[in-house]
Each structure stands twice: as structure tokens, then as C-alpha cells.
Amino acid sequence: MNVLWIYAHPEPRSLGGALRDEGVRTLRELGAEVRESDLYAMKWKPVVDADDFGSAAGEERLIVGATSKDAYHSGELSDDILAEHEKLAWADTVIFQFPLWWYGMPAILKGWFDRVFVKGFAYGVRHPDGHTLRYGEGALAGKRAMVLLTAGAPDATIGPRGVNGEINDLLFPLQHGTLWYAGMSVLPPLTVCGADRVSPEQYADAAEALRERLRTLSTRDPIPFRRQNDGDYDEDLVLRDHLAPGRGGIGVHTA
Ligand SMILES: Cc1cc2nc3c(=O)[nH]c(=O)nc-3n(C[C@H](O)[C@H](O)[C@H](O)COP(=O)(O)O)c2cc1C
Structure with a gap:
């Protein structure tokens, strides 16, 4: 198994950092190859701009979608984007780990998707008969993805009738609109709730839940x-x- 671990947290000594370390260690013990994109440590540039598409960009091209497709096919994308493409091409499984911030992912991770999931690489691919491949088919089909997130909200508040809503609803833009759109099979997410006050016992439970999910990464049914x-x-x-x-x-x- 080739696992790419995308990690979006500014502080390695956080709960998120501890879970990342536990997860990577567990995967290696299981015999998996693991590579990481630690976005804060990499000082990942989170905004799309004309520099992403080579020197000609911005002058004659006005639509970002068209620009990125052209850039992908002409090899004009910036090196940091190409490095992520190489990692994604290598991986059969991708873990996306982040703290829930304002009901979504931290901006640095959103910017990773904006810049890395470009047309021609992650979407905009057509079947020979002409229909567009997306939602279960497409450039990243065959790869598995799983979201690992921590959330300050207590467990009871994240559910079908909890005030914060159901977790798969909160994650719909990412899990369905981005990962599944690009063809990836999305495993059920693992959420650590009440993450701002975690006792040693609760941490042990969370770490065990993570290890269990990693042991079954290749066998668990996707959503x-x-x-x-x-x-x-x-x-x-x-x-x-x-x-x-x-x-x-x-x-x-x-x-
Ligand atoms: C900017 C910001 C926004 C947050 N928004 C949410 C939120 O929408 N829902 C939630 O449950 N927790 C929210 N939290 C709490 C974080 O999810 C929580 O602090 C984090 O998951 C704890 O893990 P950590 O110690 O590894 O950072 C937010 C925290 C910050 C700093």
C-alpha cells in the first residue's frame, strides 16, 4: 500500500500532530509505504495566482479552468504543484487530516485542492465516447481517500439531530464534491470530537480507533x-x- 498523508495543522505538538505521528507509525508497522505533505511545514502557498501557470499566464488567458488545463498539458505548472501530482500518482490511498475550522478545512488545505486538483489532472477527463468522467470515474479513480479530522464540538452535537449537523453532511463538499468528483473512493471519515479537552483515556481511545481504521484501509467499504x-x-x-x-x-x- 502506498499512502500519501496530507496534514494541515500548524502545530506539531497538537492533538492533530500526535494522531498524525501515531498514524504514520502504524502504517509503517503494517508494511505500508508512507509519504507526507505537511502543508504548514512545507510553507504551502494556498492561493492560486498567475505564477502557477508559467510566464504566459494572465496575459492572454482569462479563465482559470482553461488556464490550468492548458498548463497541465503543456507542463507549465509550478514545481510545487507538480511535486504533489507526482505523490498523488504514486499513492493508492490518501489520508486528509485537519482540524475542523468553521465547519470546513483550514484555508491552507483548501488552497492545496485549488492549486493541485487542476483540470486535466484531477478532473475534466473524457471517455473516448465523449462523456465527461466524474463522480466515481475520472483521473483519480481506483484510489482510496479517507478524512481524519478533529473537532472541538462534543460527540452528541455532531449527528443527524445534533446542532452541528451530521458529519457526512459537513464533509459533503470535500468527500462528494471534490474527492468522489475526481473519481476517488471515499472511506467513512474518522472524527475525534470534543478535541479541545482530551483526557489520556480519550486520547488512547482515539489512537486505537485510528489504528483500527488504518488496519482496514484497503478492505473497508467506501461510502x-x-x-x-x-x-x-x-x-x-x-x-x-x-x-x-x-x-x-x-x-x-x-x-
Ligand atoms: C479557527 C477555528 C475554527 C474552529 N471551528 C470549529 C468548528 O466549526 N467546529 C468545531 O467543532 N470545532 C471548531 N474549532 C475547534 C477545533 O476543531 C479544535 O480546536 C481542534 O480540532 C483541536 O485539535 P488540535 O488541538 O489538534 O488543534 C475551531 C478552531 C479554530 C481555531
């Missing part, structure tokens, strides 16, 4: 998101009436 091109959606990519009848919202996209 059964619906595939775009398997017939569940009509030509406008709207879920057909007979599926999840009378229901709407995020949940209907999981079979």
Missing part, C-alpha cells in the same frame, strides 16, 4: 455515493424520480 454515469441520474444530472422518492438534499446522493 456508497451514486455514480454519475450508471443510470441513477438523468441527462441533466438530476436524480431520477424513482430513487429516494420524495426526498431531496445531500443524503439522496448516497445509495
Whole structure:
């Protein structure tokens, strides 16, 4: 197993840092090859700008999507982006670890996706018959992904009726709109709640939960998101009436 661990936390001596160390150590003990992208340690540049696309960018190209695709195919992307592409191409499994900040990922990780998941590399790939590959198919299909996050909110508040909402709803933009969109199979996330006040016993439980999830990385069933091109959606990519009848919202996209 080739595992890429994407880590977005500014402080290595944090709970997140301890879990990262535990996770990487566990994977190596299990015989996996592990590479890391420690975004703060790398001083990852989190904003897309014209420098990402070579010297010609910005003058004649106005649409970022088109720019990134052209840049990818012409090899003009900046070296830090290309290095992440090489790691992703190498990996069969990717762990995305971050603290929940304002219901989402820290900006540095959002900027990693903005700059690394460019057209032609992570999306915008077509089948020979012309249809666009996305949501379960595409450039990163065959790879597994798992989100590992810490959250200050207590366990009871993150759930179907908890005030913070259900975790897979909070993670829908990342798990469905980004990872599954690019073709990756997304394993259920591991969330450590109440992360601002963790006793030694709670830390031991969290570390064991993480080890268990890492032991089953290659066997656990992914979230059964619906595939775009398997017939569940009509030509406008709207879920057909007979599926999840009378229901709407995020949940209907999981079979
Ligand atoms: C800027 C910021 C925003 C946060 N937003 C949330 C939030 O939306 N939901 C939540 O449960 N916790 C939130 N928290 C709490 C963090 O998730 C928590 O402090 C962190 O996961 C603890 O792990 P650490 O000690 O490794 O940083 C936030 C913390 C910060 C600093």
C-alpha cells in the first residue's frame, strides 16, 4: 500500500500532530509505504495566482479552468504543484487530516485542492465516447481517500439531530464534491470530537480507533455515493424520480 498523508495543522505538538505521528507509525508497522505533505511545514502557498501557470499566464488567458488545463498539458505548472501530482500518482490511498475550522478545512488545505486538483489532472477527463468522467470515474479513480479530522464540538452535537449537523453532511463538499468528483473512493471519515479537552483515556481511545481504521484501509467499504454515469441520474444530472422518492438534499446522493 502506498499512502500519501496530507496534514494541515500548524502545530506539531497538537492533538492533530500526535494522531498524525501515531498514524504514520502504524502504517509503517503494517508494511505500508508512507509519504507526507505537511502543508504548514512545507510553507504551502494556498492561493492560486498567475505564477502557477508559467510566464504566459494572465496575459492572454482569462479563465482559470482553461488556464490550468492548458498548463497541465503543456507542463507549465509550478514545481510545487507538480511535486504533489507526482505523490498523488504514486499513492493508492490518501489520508486528509485537519482540524475542523468553521465547519470546513483550514484555508491552507483548501488552497492545496485549488492549486493541485487542476483540470486535466484531477478532473475534466473524457471517455473516448465523449462523456465527461466524474463522480466515481475520472483521473483519480481506483484510489482510496479517507478524512481524519478533529473537532472541538462534543460527540452528541455532531449527528443527524445534533446542532452541528451530521458529519457526512459537513464533509459533503470535500468527500462528494471534490474527492468522489475526481473519481476517488471515499472511506467513512474518522472524527475525534470534543478535541479541545482530551483526557489520556480519550486520547488512547482515539489512537486505537485510528489504528483500527488504518488496519482496514484497503478492505473497508467506501461510502456508497451514486455514480454519475450508471443510470441513477438523468441527462441533466438530476436524480431520477424513482430513487429516494420524495426526498431531496445531500443524503439522496448516497445509495
Ligand atoms: C479557527 C477555528 C475554527 C474552529 N471551528 C470549529 C468548528 O466549526 N467546529 C468545531 O467543532 N470545532 C471548531 N474549532 C475547534 C477545533 O476543531 C479544535 O480546536 C481542534 O480540532 C483541536 O485539535 P488540535 O488541538 O489538534 O488543534 C475551531 C478552531 C479554530 C481555531
